[in-house]
Amino acid sequence: MNSRGASPTVTLVRQTLESPQLATVLTQLAFGVAFGSHLLLSVMGWPGLLGALLTLVVVATLSLLARRATLEWHGLLPISILVFVGWCALSVVWSGYPLISLAGIGYQLLFAFLAIYIALVRDTIQILRATGDVLRVLLGLSLILEVVSGLLLDLPITFLGITGNISTLGPIQGVFGSRNLLGLVSLIAAVTFTIELRARSVRRNVGIVSLVLAGAALVLTRSPVILVVALFVGIAALALYWLRRTAPERRWMLQLGLAGAVVVGGAAAWLARARIVSLLNAGSEFETRLTLWREVWRLTSLHPLEGWGWAGLWPSHGTPYDWLDFITKTEQTSGLNAFFDVYFQVGLVGFIAFVALFGLAFVRSWLLASDKRPLVYVWPALILVILLVTSTAESTVLVGFGWLLLVVCSVKAAQGMSWRNALALHPKHDR
Template sequence: MIAAIFGSPRFSAVLATTAIGSALSVHLIKATMGWAGLVGILSTLVLFAAVSLVARRKDLDWHGVLPLSLVVFLGWCAITIVWSRYQPSSITGVIYQLTFSFLALYVALVRDLIQIVRAVGDVMRVLLTASLALEILSGLLLDVPIVFLRIQGNLDEGGPLQGIFGSRNMLGFIALIALVTFLVERNTRSVPRGLSRYSIVLAVVLLLGSRSPISLGVAGIVLVAAVAVLALRRARPELRRSLQIGMLVILVIGTVSAYFVRTRILAIVGARSEFTYRLEIWNQLSSLIDYNQLEGWGWVGLWRPNVSPFFALDFVGNRQHTSGLNAFIDVYFQLGLIGLAIFVGMVGLALVRSWILATSKKSVIYMWPALILIVLLVTSTAESVILVEYGWMFFVMCMVKAAHSLSWRQGLALKPPTVELPRARG
């Protein structure tokens, strides 16, 4: 009876949606229930997911499901506990990372890509609607901030809005992921047209209302990437490789050019103060990195303001933060050059695989992992969102789905052809 319940597709669908919703609601859960509530919810989800996998072990395709680059990265995070300057925080940080990794693997394993997109879309609609409702309550009806959720009540001034995600940058990031998801839903016709229109308008309103220069800049890059993917999908197969190379050259030239005119770009998008603030943090991190360049200080994930050296960095510019505000610098600081090399290889492989699927597969659903990875990676140059919680969960889900379709280990799943031996006569 228990095996039938935990092994049913309906239970897997509900658990996957709940896991995605819980990951996206970490700020809300911590603000209302504290860390104890969040740990209790995540522990219950992990337990249910483990039992569900055992119950469905014969029905799932396990070949190539776990990318080796992911195993190596998580393994290196765990190894850094040995020389960490803050071992208790490193141990809890690794466990926290493994928790979201396991939940992401569960979702990727038991749900198809279209089912994942639908689950993400359903969760996003609820959370963004709740964010808008609370902003209306705080900014128009009560005209007071909701302090415990960090909602400032600026709706009457046109923003910036924070929603239930703690900051305008995180609201903009979530709204952008939601917008990509809703547009893919619309093109696959997986939701009613009216609901699709409402969802897209909701995501656009909150993205603009966040007034996050980071998210608005990333939105422009994602738009260009989406146009490039659509162009490659419509190109003849024999021309696709040449177009890929041409686009790569344009990308390199554009990136180098943007670096030399970065000051002007920052002034145009109104992000100069944000960049100056981050530059101050990166300069301080740079001096600390010099002490442990090769192996890093030790993995911790979210910064701990009560341990050294994080308490000295916690209020740079009189603003509290829990990361280095750049995933690559954060990895360099915590995991050293070795960890950074593993991380760059891992995200590069995931992006290449997802890009190949997006440009070669017939269904438009394969655009979702590629575009989500672009949102994550570009945003992570200004926020370390890809390293922890829902950012890490989305990254692992996209990575696993791309690896499962293109992994060399898929060949191991093929059964060797059977050869019938001639029967002996007589």
């Protein structure tokens, strides 16, 4: 309805900004930019990627302002996110590379804002559908370009990092820059497409073709890291299936049993870590990771509480990153472990804040997935399992689509299970 005194143009703009169609498009574009960041960087460079992000943030801000009267703002942002992002921003004070820290924090905040917008204006099923639509396009494009490079032209597509190895059944990278990232995206896609299909949110033939697409990309990456992650995701999916079929009065006992099994398994892995490292150390990829982690741990001891300063993506020059590149004999863009990376950049305080953020998001999502009947609640829990396990071998969760997904899942979990919302629903009455 037109506001009193408003011109038709103003009314049309307001209706457009409030419309669910705009929210749908913005959500798809945000996921597209996040998952396609390597593609955008390869084609347009940093100015193009940052321009796309800033444009999305401006339009999302206007959309939020237009919707402000209809949105529930109480307890919107989990405190754990505020603490972690706030500490990262504060690290500019002691950072030895303040301009890089400011750039890294700005990049982090752009994705965080888009994630908050998505979580605030979209339901979980709508987020699931947007993710599925974007990943269908990007995985399809990846396989098409791999076929063109490896089978039709027999030439690498250098600016995208595509080597054309599909003729030998991999490893392939697609438009994501590395086989591990393609494998991670394929696994996220497989979970998304499976839940879409089971929830009947897409046509059956679309769901089946999508699953074949994700499975083919996952296998062709030939990534041992992602295969291990897939194993853990499969175990988590079976555990959730068991929990959801268990009577509510007995579910808490099963939850305790599963938690105990995780603790025992983690303790056994820690005690056998020397043997595990010995088995994995046969590959040059793990040797590089182990060398990097040892040096990161040594350098972290020089600034144990506050870290060296937030950077997000590692810069290509400057102390101490030059030294790490020299030690590993390759240019690194991350610590190849999100937890080591956070400890290295923002110290013990930042590490605790990050673990709290991740832990609260996971526990809340897991409990919601166990207790809520709609299948769509399983999606955030399994996505967080993927991000959690992958974080032991990659730092993807700290930037780009990994950070976007973590914040989206964290906010949605807090909306479904938050102590601040509980207080708001049951205020104390004066006696």
